[in-house]
Amino acid sequence: MTTNKFSFIILLTGILFSGCNKVLDLKPTDKIQAEALFGDPEGVKLYMANLYYQLPVEDFTYFRNGFNWNSGDPNNGGFAPAMATDEAVHSEFGDFVGDGDFNCWEGSYKLIRDVNLLIDAIPTLKIREDEKAALTGESAFIKAYAYFALAKRYGGVSLIKASQQYTGDAASLRVARSTEQQTWDYVLELCDQAINNLGDGVSRRASKWTAYALKSRAALHAASLAKFGNRAPMSGQAVNDKLIGLDASLANGYYEACKTASLALMNAGKFELFMPNPANAEAAAENYRLLFQDPGNKEVIFAKGYTLPGAFLGHNYDIWYQPAQVANGWPHPGRMNPTLDLVDTYESYDNPGHSAPIVTSTDGNITDYNGFNAGRTYIQFDSPNDIFKKKDARLWGTAILPSTLWKSIPIIIQAGYVKPDGNAVIRTNEHMVINGTTYYTYGAASTSMYSGFDTYGGNNTRTGFSFKKFMNQTAPIVPGWNQSTTDFIDFRLAEILLNYAEAVVESGTGDAALAAKALNDIRKRAAHTTDIPLTSDNVQRERRVELAFENKRFWDLIRRREYHTEFNNRLKHSLLPLQDLRALPATKYIFVRVNVPNSNTQTFQPKSYYRPIPGIGSNGLVQNPQY
Amino acid sequence: MKKLRYIFFIVALAAGLASCEKDNYDGPTAGLSGRFVDVKTQELIEQDIILGTTIEIIEHGYASRTPQALIVKTDGTYANSMLFANTYTVTPVRGNFLPVDSQVVNISGQTTLDFSVTPYIRVNDVSILKTGTKVVATFKLEQNVTNNVKKIGLYAHSDARVGEPMRLVASEIQLNAVSDPSQVYTLEIDLAANSSILKPGNKYYFRVGALIDAGEAKPNYRPAVRLDI
């Protein structure tokens, strides 16, 4: 019920926005306008809808260019945050983390200003006390959310704790940056305010539970910065003034905060893993897919809803990322290419507790990326996806593997063939006739019949994998902007369980048995039957596979200060499926591990652990190092 | 970046003075150049062209304390011939040598400023040769601080400015120990195993480096050698 109501509000907001974008923007705020709006409880609800719309949720409309990328001209090439990590490459672009990417400064401060105006108004509203408390809690949650977005990008920031009055002197509105520690502590303090004031219902609006979830995530982030900051030492004025950097001694306090918040959710009795006991791996893969295709289940703690298509309303994941064969006339599909690096990470049911890199040759060499070598003995498989047979169900639920069905169509991903004479033809459009049968390098005759390795239109995967997670399987693609309405899960129980497991294993304190159970419960849902021990490596691998493409990996690399070591002249990798025509009349496939075709190395500069603060010329703030 | 700044500055100036007299400010006619020299051997201290030692300069007379960065070239020299004549605070940062104090320098005309510094590590007796299908580097290490040597590496690139941050292929050993001055360290790059990147018949540059385990320290090097593979 509440969900529907709220969706309606978003819808309404959207309509208002599309008609007149500035009606709720309150930029030239003066008292009369504010009173008129806040004087009416319906006005407050409308205002809340706008605040939620502004919430920096890293969802389907979050790209390197910013949030809510679903209005105006949303054509940004479909470069998702995952493509700046080791999870994926874009089918065409080779971009990496630039200074102008992933910022949130202006939007966050606009939201904070708007929340502060609401906080000013709450005491004057003619509503019940419990409703006032709920609004107070909701305001604190939104503010915490905004400051978390700022803190993880910029370190210590200006804390605008109450609304500012402009009295003609712009300089008096300047607020210096607080230390990074003060900023994180403020985020956690706001979470506590929200927890103490919000009710314990579960809806699409903030509740006690969303506040706990935010606190769990934020505290883990802060703890990691404190623990791992020395992996990437920095220097400069911002460091000297403690505007960036957290002392290592703070780590355990933040881990403790994460544990407490996570436990509150784990013990709430309101949330449970979706389909925790699958019948088999196939069922687990389908369950995992369904969890995201329709997030209306008890694993979800907080979701951003999408109800209707249209500017400000729908999103573009389906048009950007479904494979070329199902484009339905849309000219730019197939942009999300999961990497072999990610595929390697998934466990095999044969060897629990370890990543299971794809072995393609009898020598077992998995580090040779030099391309097809006629001198090596490649293992022959009966189908283009047999090689993944024993891999974790979540791989099958996350990526479209070669020749698996999507919307009842086998998605053909083939990079070439090895001719009967032993010469390979790879990533070249060719065909040959043998005994009356025509064989195509790309596995089919024309661009509408395959989805891999042709550079035509940038519509094919160049890693050997297409994308499934979040994709709407039930409806054909509508070839236009902002037509997708799949909801985005912002917080779900699996993340909270992993947060808890990580806080326990990294701090060395807490209930290790419970943490191990949390880790293994998630694996069980993915059809694993053997428990693995609670170790830092196991938790991180589990995060990578369970939370893949949920825009967590970027921050995991940031907060654990692993980006600059993971990305030091890094090339990501592809898996080339080739039909081996030497085996005719048998149909056999071999696979070649290669560097992603047409890609360049990527290096993460340590300065990028903090984003550049915009406008220091006018706001007078101390800039982060090396900008 | 720097250029952009000047353009912006000039445009702003032009706009600001549009109704006034002609712009009578001097252009960026001054410059600063110099070398990083090993205080003991008097040799230039080799650097990285990207992510390497930088020189921060802060022009006096402005409220902004945000420094401009001068890049040091691979051979250990640097030059910027487009600065405004003024007094500057000059600080080499994130270097591969013991930190030195800031200096206040009056830059007018083309000014020279050398830094006599102690490298964290001297990479000595370097030999880089192609042996069969491998490129083999041998060298010794002389470290000037008690920190661990984090890693040593042999780096290959088609560009002469090859180094740890700029390589096509790297062969590294994570030492994480204090180096032994008498030991000859050996690193190899297997050309056959990297044939898709280091293509046979081409020429590539090879350079050895050693990185001290200290803060934002950068690796120390010897000059690259060019090999036909």
Next chain:
Amino acid sequence: MKKMSWLFCIWMICAVTACSKNSKTSNDNTAPPENPPGSEEVVYDETGCLYKSYKNLVMAGYQGWFAAQGDASERGWYHYQNGSCGGFLPGCSAVDFWPDMSEYVKKYKSPFQFPGGTDAYLYSPYDEESVDLHFKWMKDYGIDGVFMQRFVGEIKSSNVKGKRHFNKVLENALKAAEKYQRAICIMYDLSGCTSEDVAYLEEDWNELQTLFSLFDNKKHPTYVRHNGKPLLSIWGVGFNDNRKYTIANVDQLVTKLKGKGNKVSVMLGVPYYWRSLKNDTENSAQLHALIKRSDIIMPWAVGRYDNNNYSNVAGVELAADIQWCNTNKVDYVPLVFPGFSWGNLKNDPASYNSIPRLKGDFLWKQIAGARLSGASSLYVAMFDEIDEGTAIYKCARESELPLHADKRFVGIEDDLSSDYYLWLTGQAGRWFHGEGGYSATKPVR
């Protein structure tokens, strides 16, 4: 007040020049100064002086701040007790370590007992015999001597018992230093001072010289000299922890203490990141100006690193500090400490052994790090500091500790003897005196 200082100042110059320059008439305070103030540097007779430079010495800090219930100081269990939990009794103490009491002549029954019910005893440095024992140990193990700590807050004339205590301990120490030929020097600690207190230091310093004839090369041949002058140390300048005095206050003090004749050499205790003016250090160029006028600096390293990150933190700092000091003609003394523990002082069980000693591995790593980086002397923090658990003197071992209700004491590792850290510091002494055979590998006893 100012006038008084001036008078003192003039008087002091007279005294100094008189007692040292003309050693034969050294007791005649009225002799006219040979060098009128300001004309040239004061010259001291160093005949018979045993420690003419800090160079090649390994010295420790000496707190001497404990008192025992029943000693003549009338200060109760001063510094053993912890006001935050009710004094000195099982479950409440300021100290983490317990002294090994087997060799003390004068002992006082403490409120603590060993398992089995026998009483635990403690010493008081107010007693000459106890301080004598400490200096005997220094000689036995080859530690050159100590810096006697004077907390300006403790020695103000308003604090009668405090001042009496510290003067008595100093008197005991001067006597023992002469007896065992151990180096001795005064170190003022400015912690907790106001600007006025900093100025008061000069007054106390003058008083000490009258009281003890500190610079008399015959009476105190082991008082440390440096650069031809008696050495005085002032600890606590440049820290950015919101102190109530400024670098300028200390600068003025140094100017006054040195006077126009450069009467004393000054060693400054500065924060660890003094050179780069970051982290624990006030970002002020004034600090460097002051350091350049001083004779020695000793950066405070306690708590700045542990065994794991020592090399990463200290390697470059040491080498760059020494380079800076060579360039600016200031002598450099790095600090080493055996470990850190203040669980009882802080009422925090997590703070027991917060920087573990690791059987001397940590201490030796710092000793070797300093030596191999080119340092020629060491400051060991501290000889007898058991509140923060940095003591090197004989302390009870883990299995020999008194009971402490719901708290606990921290001991020296059981497989070491209670004198191990004295012995290891003595090994550093030998190395810094120039003996061969030492390296980054901890010597085996």
